Amino acid sequence: MKKLGLLLICLVLVVSASAQNKVKVSNVKEESSITYSMNHPLHSWSGESKEINSVILTDDARSAIYQVAVSAKVSTFDSKNANRDSHMMEATEALKYPNVTFVSSSVTIDGSDFTSSGTMTFHGISQPVALKGKIAKEGNKLTFTGNFQLKMTQFKVDPPSLMGISTNDDFKLDFKVVYQ
Secondary structure, X not given: OHHHHHHHXXXXXHHHXXXXXXXXXXXXXXXXXXXXXXXXXXXXXXXXEOOXXXXXXXXXXXXXXEEEEEEEEHHHOEOOXXXXXXXXXXXXXXXXXXXXXXXXXXXXXEOOEEEEEEEEEEOOEEEXXXXXXXXEEEOOEEEEEEEEEEXXXXXXXXXXXXXXXXXXXXXXXXXXXXXX
């Protein structure tokens, strides 16, 4: 399934690249991560995935970004609590919907700020989202960082519960994706 998700993302970007003569650049897995943060009346926690597959379409000088695609397997998020991770996989039906993906339709860069509008797919539901954050260029390396809020129910996921009390519907995603 992981290969299929990455293959679809690459196919979209390869078609776009060949049509526009752009350069495809993959992320540096060791330096990239996505972290979710959730709250429950009794405690807060986060889970991190470093198993990210992402590509961007850029020019040779990496001065313009035309498209971004990111995919991560839900099962790769680690909150340092195996029971909680198992419960999250159950709540998000990770076996049925193994990936969370984002594919941009536009990327705007203004100095060190970027905005990327596109479609996020999670739990089999696709929703339009706009991501904002910072972009840093150091030599041939590009680093995108930022965070945004989502609601579990907008993706038809019932917030998990502990002791009969549900977590907050809102959750935050922080990202750092490095390309070289």
